[in-house]
Amino acid sequence: MDNILRIDMGAPGGPKATMEPVGAYAGLGGRGLTSVLVSKEVDPLCHPLSAANKLVMSPGLLTGTAATTSGRISVGCKSPLTGGIKESNAGGQAGQVMARLGYAAVILEGKPLNDDLHVILINKDGVHFSVDNSLRMLGNYATVDKLRVQYGEKVAYMTIGQAGEMKLGAASIACTDRELHPTRHCGRGGPGAVMGAKGVKAIILDEAGTTLRAAKDPVAFKAAGKVFADGIKKHAVSGQALPAYGTNVLTNILNEAGGYPTNNFKTGQFAGASKISGEAQAALEVKRGGSATHGCHRGCIIQCSGIFNDEHGNYVTKQPEYETVWSHGGHCGIDDLDVIARLDRLDDDFGLDTIETGVAIGVAMEGGLLPFGDGAGAIRVLEEVGKGTPLGRIIGSGAGIVGKCFGVERVPVVKNQALPAYDPRAVKGIGVTYATSTMGADHTAGYAIATNILKVGGFVDPLKTEGQVDLSRNLQIATAAVDATGMCLFIAFPVLDQPETFQSLVDLLNAFYGLSLTGDSVVALGKTILSAERDFNTRAGFTAVDDRLPRFFEQEPVAPHQVTFEIKGEELDKLYNW
Amino acid sequence: MELTVKLFATFRDGRFEKAQLDYPPGTTLANIVDALRIPRDEIGVMLVMGRHAELEHTPAPGDTVAIFPRIGGG
Ligand code: SF4
Numbered sequence: 001m002d003n004i005l006r007i008d009m010g011a012p013g014g015p016k017a018t019m020e021p022v023g024a025y026a027g028l029g030g031r032g033l034t035s036v037l038v039s040k041e042v043d044p045l046c047h048p049l050s051a052a053n054k055l056v057m058s059p060g061l062l063t064g065t066a067a068t069t070s071g072r073i074s075v076g077c078k079s080p081l082t083g084g085i086k087e088s089n090a091g092g093q094a095g096q097v098m099a100r101l102g103y104a105a106v107i108l109e110g111k112p113l114n115d116d117l118h119v120i121l122i123n124k125d126g127v128h129f130s131v132d133n134s135l136r137m138l139g140n141y142a143t144v145d146k147l148r149v150q151y152g153e154k155v156a157y158m159t160i161g162q163a164g165e166m167k168l169g170a171a172s173i174a175c176t177d178r179e180l181h182p183t184r185h186c187g188r189g190g191p192g193a194v195m196g197a198k199g200v201k202a203i204i205l206d207e208a209g210t211t212l213r214a215a216k217d218p219v220a221f222k223a224a225g226k227v228f229a230d231g232i233k234k235h236a237v238s239g240q241a242l243p244a245y246g247t248n249v250l251t252n253i254l255n256e257a258g259g260y261p262t263n264n265f266k267t268g269q270f271a272g273a274s275k276i277s278g279e280a281q282a283a284l285e286v287k288r289g290g291s292a293t294h295g296c297h298r299g300c301i302i303q304c305s306g307i308f309n310d311e312h313g314n315y316v317t318k319q320p321e322y323e324t325v326w327s328h329g330g331h332c333g334i335d336d337l338d339v340i341a342r343l344d345r346l347d348d349d350f351g352l353d354t355i356e357t358g359v360a361i362g363v364a365m366e367g368g369l370l371p372f373g374d375g376a377g378a379i380r381v382l383e384e385v386g387k388g389t390p391l392g393r394i395i396g397s398g399a400g401i402v403g404k405c406f407g408v409e410r411v412p413v414v415k416n417q418a419l420p421a422y423d424p425r426a427v428k429g430i431g432v433t434y435a436t437s438t439m440g441a442d443h444t445a446g447y448a449i450a451t452n453i454l455k456v457g458g459f460v461d462p463l464k465t466e467g468q469v470d471l472s473r474n475l476q477i478a479t480a481a482v483d484a485t486g487m488c489l490f491i492a493f494p495v496l497d498q499p500e501t502f503q504s505l506v507d508l509l510n511a512f513y514g515l516s517l518t519g520d521s522v523v524a525l526g527k528t529i530l531s532a533e534r535d536f537n538t539r540a541g542f543t544a545v546d547d548r549l550p551r552f553f554e555q556e557p558v559a560p561h562q563v564t565f566e567i568k569g570e571e572l573d574k575l576y577n578w
Numbered sequence: 579m580e581l582t583v584k585l586f587a588t589f590r591d592g593r594f595e596k597a598q599l600d601y602p603p604g605t606t607l608a609n610i611v612d613a614l615r616i617p618r619d620e621i622g623v624m625l626v627m628g629r630h631a632e633l634e635h636t637p638a639p640g641d642t643v644a645i646f647p648r649i650g651g652g
Contacts, residue, residue, distance in 0.1 A: 236622070236648035245587060247651030252586050256644040258628040274595075278651075279587060304651070318586065322651045447652050454650050455623055493650045560628055 001029065001059065001213070002542065005127065009198045010051055010110030015118060017127040022104045027513075029061035031087040032074025032484030033105055033531050038085055039532040046079040049167055049197040050571075051111035057098065057158070057203075058106075060486015064099025064213045066221070067508050068229045069094045071297035072486045073175065078540070079189035081169040081356070081398055082415040082440040085536040087189050089483060091296035092175030092184030093156035094203075099486075100210035109373065112199035117165075119577040120169045121151065123206035135201045137162050139349035139386060140174040143202060148180060151204050157182065158203040161351025162386050164192030168309035168396035169416075170356035174348060177296050183318040184296050187353035188442060189417060190398075215547045216514035222260070224507035228491075229538035231501030232301055235494035237456065242304040242490060247322040248278035250421075250449075251330075256452055258560045259426035259462065261419070262330045262361045263372050266427050272335025278324055282306070292471055302490050308341045317345040320354070325441070326421035327358020331363055335371035342379055352384045352396060357382065359399040359418035367406025410552050415440035415542070424549055425558045425565045427452050427462040432472035432490055432567060433468045436547045436575040438533035446476035450496060457496030465567050473575050477526035484525060485509065527578055530533050534576055544573055579603055579639035586646045588635075589616060608633040611645060622648035 004025065008016045025033055034056040046052035054189035055077045062070040066374030079086035098106060101122060112118070117135055121128040123262075135143050140161045147157060156176055163171035171192030186192075215221035233239045241249055254260040255273035258371050262270040276278065282292035290307035306319030320328075320340055328334060328343040347354045364370065370377035384392030394405050399418040404409030412419040417440025424431025429448025437445035448471055452462035460467045478496075482489060487505070494501040506517055539545075553565040584596045594616060606641065607624055611633070623630065625644040626637050637643055 132604065194643065209636040236620070237650035241587060241649040245649070249587055250650045253623065253625075253644075253646055256584070256625050256628060257630075279590070374652065444652060449652065450650065453623070454648075455630075456648075456650060459630070463629070489652065490650070 001099055001102060003102055003104065005103050005106045005122070007106065007108050007127070009108055009112045009118070009200065009523040015129045020309045025104060028105060028484065029063070030058055030072060030074040030089065030484045030486050031480060032086050033058040034074045035085060035529050037105065037533045038076045038078065039536040042078050044078065044536050045161070046078060048078045048083070048342045051198070052554050053078050053194055055108040055191065055194045055198060056105055058104060059095040059099035062485060062508060062512060063095045063486030064488065065215065065512060066212055067225050069141065069232065069302055069488045069491055070298045070486045071299060072488060073098065073186070074483060075173055075186040075191045080167065080193045081190040082417050084415055084440065084540055084542055085178070085533045086189035086191060087439065087483065088186040088188045090184045090186045091177045091300070091488060092177050093176040093297055094158050094205055095486060096297060097156045097205035097207040099213060099387055100207050101205065108195065108198040108200060111197065116199060118199050119147070119200040119202045119204065120200060121204045121206065124209040132201065137165060137388065140351050141349050142183050144176060144180055147204065151206070151551055152207070153180060154208065156205040158205070159351070160192045160195050160201060161349055162388060163351045163396045164196040165201070166388055166393060166396065167193040167196045168232055168393060169193065169398040169401065170353045170360065170396050172351050172353050174351055175320065178298060181318065183348050185348065185351070185353065188355065189439065192351050215512040217511040220511035221508060224504045224511055227500060228508060229502035231494045231498050231504060232491060235497060237493040238490055239304045242302050245278035246292065246304050246306055246319050247284050248281050248320070248325050251325060252279070252323045253279040253453060254422060254434070257462065258401060259453065260326070260330055261335045261421065261423045264331060264366045264410060265423060265558070266420045268423050269560060270330035273330060275335045276329045276337055278342060281319065281325070282562060284337060285309070285319060285331060292319070294319065294400070300488065302488065304490060310338070316341045317348060323421045324354040324358065327355050328361070328378065329535045331358055331362040332378055334375045334378060336375050339375035341378065343382055346379070346382045350396070352385065355420050356398045356418045356498060357395065360395050360402045363399045363402045363408050363411055364395065364406055366410060367402070367408045369406060412550060413441060414549060415546055422449055423558055425553055425563045426561055428465060428565065428567060429460060429462065429468040429471045431553070431565050432468045432551060432572060432575065433476065435549050435572050436472065437476065438530065438537055444479065446479055447492070448472055448475060456493050463561060468567060469571050469574055473544065476530060477523055479526070480529040481522045481526035484529060531578070544569065547572055579605070581637055581640070582642040583610065584642065584644045586644065587649055588647050589645060604636060607631060607635050607637070607643065610643060616645065620647050622634065622646045
């Protein structure tokens with residue numbers, strides 16, 4: 001990963017690629033590279049859809065190596081949804097191939113001169129551009145089906161669906177999995193809209209003729225890799241629960257703990273929760289000949305995903321994960337896994353963030369467009385996005401816009417990005433993360449659920465205010481660093497609990513790059529990333545008032561615990577205190 | 579005293595999802611998990627009426643007790 005590939009989509013005479021050495025960005029990868037680069041090179045006051053924005057795609061520091069579960073790709077830009085900096089990462093095969101091709105980053109810049117749809121092929125010989133307007137307004141599934149006839153099965157596809165072409169705020173970038181299903185999305189914050197604005201429908205990454213990236217010290221790398229993999233395997237969460245039930249195993253525990261947002265955050269428990277729980281979902285998948293254990297990319301040994309078939313045994317979608325099941329399920333009062341799987345399939349096909357879209361539909365329910373619990377209605381409304389109707393464009397623009405269009409007061413967004421599947425009143429640590437993350441409301445940015453609910457990495461009582469800011473800060477710093485490595489965030493469960501697994505991750509980096517990092521250097525890396533992001537947002541005009549939850553969380557107590565979010569603004573403002 | 583006991587994930591195997599069970603007064607969570615032959619070191623989280631509780635906790639009559647193995651997601 002010694003090179004950066006810059007593609008100027010606005011060059012006279014058509015797109016132009018230039019290769020340059022990684023230079024000042026050496027030692028960075030994933031979110032580290034995207035955020036530092038966006039913060040340095042993108043005008044924070046630019047319009048996110050303008051020529052001045054850049055779409056930066058970067059594999060993690062360990063992506064494309066033999067290290068297990070390390071295949072993430074980060075995408076960064078100025079977000080069309082939040083107006084702040086954005087990093088969104090996904091699994092699938094793209095990250096590994098981009099890394100093996102030697103790119104620390106591929107960057108789309110400029111703005112095309114006309115509205116042609118471009119396809120970009122990147123292989124060991126270089127970059128090839130073509131125009132394919134026959135792909136216009138095709139979903140991700142049809143797009144990949146069409147492209148695979150020409151480019152084959154042994155490549156990774158990054159594509160946008162209708163939502164990206166329409167440049168909507170919830171538009172994602174799809175990455176194909178091992179079966180070439182476009183199911184792994186850089187979803188949050190609208191990166192698909194930026195790809196659409198650059199006139200790019202698909203990026204095809206071909207690994208033919210490449211090899212695994214080689215470590216500086218192969219012996220130490222292999223040894224550290226073994227300790228790391230053993231640590232993942234022996235931890236109960238990454239070794240047993242995630243492979244068996246997937247992330248949706250969380251439905252029951254959040255519901256029991258009274259932190260499961262139901263009917264657009266009206267209450268903290270959902271009567272239909274057990275019907276859509278991970279236990280029910282895994283049993284149904286197995287019964288229908290799908291699978292409850294599946295890896296989104298080569299080399300994942302956790303395999304939290306699965307395959308969801310319909311009642312006739314035909315593939316519908318990958319196993320919808322917890323946040324997706326929640327956003328289309330409890331949040332909308334829907335307790336039918338088949339409806340939820342159908343909605344997930346449509347999100348993936350149109351290229352929409354499942355959290356933003358499900359929350360948007362729930363807000364539309366609150367606004368009277370359709371009743372809570374109306375599964376058939378939810379499918380109908382979502383199908384409007386694929387058709388590009390005015391209603392579809394509103395839904396695809398995210399929960400904030402839907403709230404405005406339907407006159408709703410209770411709109412669960414921070415920095416205009418929808419809250420995920422944990423009520424911040426009943427799980428206060430995650431509320432701190434939602435409020436203060438540079439990304440807008442984002443659970444992954446500092447996953448306090450681990451410590452507030454799951455008792456991983458210690459325990460901080462979710463219903464108390466004490467200790468939540470410190471918890472969220474530490475998690476946000478650690479997460480930023482993990483997001484730079486290309487490791488799937490689910491390695492955090494063993495890493496938080498088992499010191500030797502944490503050490504083996506540091507050893508992997510050291511052996512690969514010939515470095516002598518310590519735990520402190522990891523913390524320093526996390527802070528560097530967050531500081532770059534925070535600096536961008538400040539220059540984009542964000543202030544302390546943007547680091548707050550919507551007022552209703554402070555005013556409306558949520559059942560069953562009858563609690564509000566009462567962590568003071570002054571406390572939240574101490575998050576970035578370094 | 580009567581309690582509602584709910585089990586999740588692998589703890590359901592060979593046991594139950596939800597049951598109303600009768601216990602002598604003063605029964606602790608430790609007594610409950612031992613009686614169910616749930617190895618204590620496999621327990622991730624116990625919630626009594628939606629609040630985290632430890633093995634020495636004594637539920638009140640009518641309480642709901644939820645017992646989870648170590649799980650995670652996100
Ligand atoms: S644990 Fe899940 S999300 Fe992470 S890499 Fe594996 S399959 Fe993908």
